Amino acid sequence: MSSTLLRTTPALRGALRASGALKATGALSSASFVRGKATLPDLPYDYGALEPYISGKIMELHHKKHHQTYVNGLNSALETIAEAEGKGDLSKAASVAPLLNFHGGGHINHSLFWENLAPASREGGGEPDGALKKAIDSDFGSFDTFRKQMNTALAGIQGSGWAWLVKDKSAGTLNLVTRANQDPVTGPYVPLVGIDAWEHAYYLQYENRKAEYFEAIWNVINWKTVAARFEKS
Amino acid sequence: MVSLNTVWQYLALQSPLQLHSTMMSGDSFNLIKMGVTTFALPALPYAYDALEPHISAQIMELHHGKHHQTYVTNLNKALESHIAAVAAGDVAAQIALQQVIKFNGGGHINHSLFWQNLAPAGSDETKLEQAKELVAAIERTWGGFDTFKNAFSTALLEIQGSGWGWLTREAGSGGGLRIVTTKDQDPVVGGDVVIFGVDMWEHAYYLQYMNGKAAYVENIWNVINWKTAEDRFLGRSEEKNEL
Structure with a gap:
């Protein structure tokens, strides 16, 4: 069932592939199944590289501890599902769905997040150009308006969650969406840039001054x- | 003195069905009489550092002085807007405010209960x-x-x-x-x-x-x-x- 599940969950499959970790092992007792094992992706920059906007300590805990916990939780959920499948215990497999969503979403979201950030001294900051800029201008009016709307969306999240700039594949337009907790962006939406709230x-x-973080x-x-994701979408 | 029960009653009213009867029975007037804009941050029953080493003073100070205060401030704002929406008969605006009231009213209730159900270790x-x-x-x-x-x-x-x-x-x-x-x-x-x-x-x-x-x-x-x-x-x- 784990392989079936991966087939029907493109975002999850994508994240597993992105982390270069989808591989067959026969490690568990019933040697007849194939399972994908998620791994923590390396950061494409040093922990301190996003300072002063995001501190090295935050980055280290966020990547090494929080993201790792989602990776572990995802693997454990997938193992439970595979074991339950082996025993034909479908209700047990189904009972893991919230954990799969939470930890799988956490792994996907953070993997996307690290890659849509970069040091201000390198690719980080500034404004988009080319086709992406044109699409933002056309769907939001201007980059500035988009930025303000994204910050409003972030500030409006009640509890834990994420805000995303997405492309709606069916309509072909750009949209802002928020997701609670670690719910991943799915359906017609392709995530372009995510901000962890x-x-x-x-x-x-x-501390409590989250508006300053959303600005920074x-x-x-x-x-x-983001442009590369947009062009691929 | 602020009645926390008022927030409870208020939140219990946050169903679209009851919203209608609320409006029809003229409860909008009562909302004002209820003094719903007067919620205030309750004082902690102990000092910020009283829960150390289990909860640090810095956490307590931010949690009470900033986070809880923000829920109180935003609850009062939302209730004011809600009264105006009721007075204007603007049901859509009232519905739009329900989640804001639930979030900030809940934040006020929850933290008020939390502070009271904590005490310095060893006391x-x-x-x-x-x-x-x-x-x-x-x-x-x-x-x-x-x-x-x-x-x-x-x-x-x-x-x-x-x-x-x-x-x-x-x-x-x-x-x-x-x-x-x-x-x-x-x-x-x-x-x-x-x-x-x-x-x-x-x-x-x-x-x-x-x-x-x-x-x-x-x-x-x-x-x-x-x-x-x-x-x-x-x-x-x-x-x-x-x-």
Whole structure:
């Protein structure tokens, strides 16, 4: 069932592939199944590289501890599903769905997040150009309006969650969406840029002043990555 | 004095069906009389550093002085807008405000309950013998206090995202004890009595425990105010009406 599940969950499959970790092992007792094992992706920059906008300590905990916990939780959910499948215990497999969504979503979201950030001294910050700029101008009026709307969406999240710039594949337009907790972006939406609004993403540095974090993070958005995602979508 | 019960009643009214009858019966006028714009941050019943080493003074100061204050401020703002929307007969605006009122009203209720159900470690209030009847009921329900404690801790750690864990006594004559969790700032409403609650938002522990929330959950037991818990369990608490 785990392989079936991966086939029907493109975003999850994508994340597993992105981390280069989809591989067959026969490690568990019933040697007849294939399972994908997620692994923590390396950061494409040093922990301190996003300073002063995001502190090295936040980045280290966020990547090494929080993201790792989602990776572990995802693998454990997949193992439970595979074991339950082996025993034909479908209700047991189904009972893991919330954990699969939470940890699988956490792994996907953070994997996308690290890549859509970059040091301000390198690709980070500035404004998009080319086709992406044109699409943002046409769907939001201007980059500035888009940025303001994204910050409003982030500020409006009640609890933990994410805000995303997405492309709606069916309509062909760009949209802003928010997701609760670690719910991944799915359906007709292709995630282009995500901003983590969980308190663990900013609290050590910004404490309760989350609006300052939402302002600061634009200095480290990697528009090159976002443009590449847009062109592929 | 601010009536916390007012927020409870107010949140209980937040259903579209009742919204209609609220408007028709002229309750909008009562909303003003209820003084709904006067919610204020309650004083902590102890100093910011009183819960150390289990909860740091810095956490307490931010949590009370900033986070709770923000819920109070935004609740008052939302209620003002809501009164205006009721007066204008603007149902769409009222519906749009429901979630804002629920979030900030819940945040105010939840934190008000939380501060009162904590006490400095080692104080008389944190001794289990302050809650003889509650503990007896817990043992009847879970078979043992430690079993309850483990079940409660597990429930706290299984919350996905921001939320709260509560020990409640169900409304009605049965009045059974239950462990419930609520997401974000959803409050316990509908007549169930909160015995005590634990805040599992990251802002409640992150500056001290960071990703080690299991240690926060372990340590919070040292600062649970069992006297408040017993009072709430026995219906002796007046804080629901006057907090």
